[in-house]
Amino acid sequence: MDIALRQISKSYDGRPVLENLDLDVAAGEFHVLLGPSGGGKTTMVSVIAGLTKADIGSVLIGGRDVSLLPPGRRKVGLVFQDYALFPHLDVFDNIAYGLRVRKLREAKIAQKLKYYLEKTGLEKEKHTFPHQLSGGQKQRVALLRTLVTEPEVLLLDEPMSSLDVLTREQISAELVNIHRKTELTTIYVTHNQAEAFSLGDRISVLHNGKIEQIETPEELFYHPKTEFVARFVGINNILKAKVAATNRYEAVMEINNEGLSQAFMLRAKNYPVFKKGEEINLCLHPEKIDLSKKNEARDNGGNRICGKIAERTNHGNVFKVTIDIGGLALHAVIPKSLFNFQVYEDVWVDFAPDALHPLCGRRCREPEFSRKCHNISSPELVGVCRTDA
Ligand SMILES: Nc1ncnc2c1ncn2[C@@H]1O[C@H](COP(=O)(O)OP(=O)(O)OP(=O)(O)O)[C@@H](O)[C@H]1O
Ligand SMILES: [Mg+2]
Structure with a gap:
């Protein structure tokens, strides 16, 4: 019934x-x-x-x-x-x-x-x-x-x-x-x-x-x-973004949350369709964030920003980690086997462009779990500024 x-x-x-x-x-x-x-x-x-x-x-x-x-x-x-x-x-x-x-x-x-x-x-x-x-x-x-x-x-x-x-x-x-x-x-x-x-x-x-x-x-x-x-469903990273540039696949977003010492740029998958100048909230799933050591050179074609580990709490097989990225607290869920950092250590925070989702109900055509990062670099895309320490 x-x-x-x-x-x-x-x-x-x-x-x-x-x-x-x-x-x-x-x-x-x-x-x-x-x-x-x-x-x-x-x-x-x-x-x-x-x-x-x-x-x-x-x-x-x-x-x-x-x-x-x-x-x-x-x-x-x-x-x-x-x-x-x-x-x-x-x-x-x-x-x-x-x-x-x-x-x-x-x-x-x-x-x-x-x-x-x-x-x-x-x-x-x-x-x-x-x-x-x-x-x-x-x-x-x-x-x-x-x-x-x-x-x-x-x-x-x-x-x-x-x-x-x-x-x-x-x-x-x-x-x-x-x-x-x-x-x-x-x-x-x-x-x-x-x-x-x-x-x-x-x-x-x-x-x-x-x-x-x-x-x-x-x-x-x-x-x-x-x-x-x-x-409420556990995505506690909400980034206030303004679309700085777009190409067919990606958008460059200027992130400027309250409390940030300096705005920075990120690449996001171009959900149909970001408009230049548009202001939008993006969510970043904590489990889609990777951390690596400051001396590790890596270019995965995605986003890399610098942060400092502020807090780590124990949740069985994962750590919930708070990272300070220039005044903004970013939350990550990291499997214990991949966590070899100290609290207050400076780290690289990495995530793919398709880890960022607009909070407005726009959908990608493919289901999320089957989607891979496209890693597209395009001449139209303006350079991604990284907040180096
Ligand atoms: N009989 C009642 N008289 C006056 N207020 C009521 C009555 N029943 C519920 N409320 C109020 O209505 C609101 C919603 O209550 P309800 O019990 O439906 O919430 P809930 O979502 O089930 O909460 P919980 O998860 O705590 O069970 C609350 O503010 C509650 O105080
Ligand atoms: Mg109830």
């Missing part, structure tokens, strides 16, 4: 939480709603489930306007972040609850639950009470309690935010499996971008009550349209 929101608005005490919101989730889609805390995610799923009434706008499920139906008649399954299990009921009775409300016969309930409990490895825990379960087990019970009622659409509101990474990965895999088998239209709410990228067929980014961008994970990561989306 597809889900459609049309011009949904909701305010609390005169303060808008959702504003003229439109969303189309296709039948069978696994849609992730991504956004910061307080952005209106829970309000949005509550409006779909019928637990919260929108001020204006309509909710359609399978083409049918359900805006005036009570929650019980919408065939929507909703799983909350805090599980919301009944503390006085054991696992079996918690899961059976929705079926008993629907007056299913006990023999049928027992048969149904046997199947689901075996499938999820919860058979042994069926007479256990919620306070005796781990977070992961509680989340599985909450999910099962919803799935046994065979909803037409499934809404999951930050279902894994209180679980450890390993349990999250296990339950994620189970969710993907369930989704593949049932093809249940799902909206999954999270503020965790890694979770969004691993689970979503498409991702909506909700910010201040509006959807800023709806995209496949690949497109969202490589072509964020706004600074908020870029930073």
Whole structure:
């Protein structure tokens, strides 16, 4: 069943939480709603489930306007972040609850639950009470309690935010499996971008009550349209650029962020199409930056600027490195095996022209992951000025 929101608005005490919101989730889609805390995610799923009434706008499920139906008649399954299990009921009775409300016969309930409990490895825990379960087990019970009622659409509101990474990965895999088998239209709410990228067929980014961008994970990561989306998906290098020159393939950009001691030039792939004199924000993916020693001569046909390592933090198999390039902090993610530098060491910062993307939704024709740096040098291109120390 597809889900459609049309011009949904909701305010609390005169303060808008959702504003003229439109969303189309296709039948069978696994849609992730991504956004910061307080952005209106829970309000949005509550409006779909019928637990919260929108001020204006309509909710359609399978083409049918359900805006005036009570929650019980919408065939929507909703799983909350805090599980919301009944503390006085054991696992079996918690899961059976929705079926008993629907007056299913006990023999049928027992048969149904046997199947689901075996499938999820919860058979042994069926007479256990919620306070005796781990977070992961509680989340599985909450999910099962919803799935046994065979909803037409499934809404999951930050279902894994209180679980450890390993349990999250296990339950994620189970969710993907369930989704593949049932093809249940799902909206999954999270503020965790890694979770969004691993689970979503498409991702909506909700910010201040509006959807800023709806995209496949690949497109969202490589072509964020706004600074908020870029930073939220982890691209924290935003360069303020002015187009100084262009040829068919590349543009020369003058970078002049606030705080820079001196403007400098970079080469960017000529996204269709940069105009000379145009001012544009460019994002630079931290993982597309290479570092090398100051005494290493290298001309890779790309961009090379001089910087000083300001900070390094440990993230498992990578370091997150902050490099000071003349007053501007540039962030890089460097595999540990390639990092042989000291904090405060002067380094070369290298990246290809196609590592820079305009923040305006312009697309290259080829998908990003298949694209190589073209390394085109053209007589029309003005020389790239490098900030030598
Ligand atoms: N019942 C309510 N009464 C008044 N204000 C509310 C109510 N429910 C939500 N809000 C406010 O609406 C805004 C959005 O809340 P919502 O719970 O939808 O955000 P969220 O994106 O789910 O946040 P989180 O990631 O922290 O769960 C918040 O500022 C919140 O304080
Ligand atoms: Mg919430």
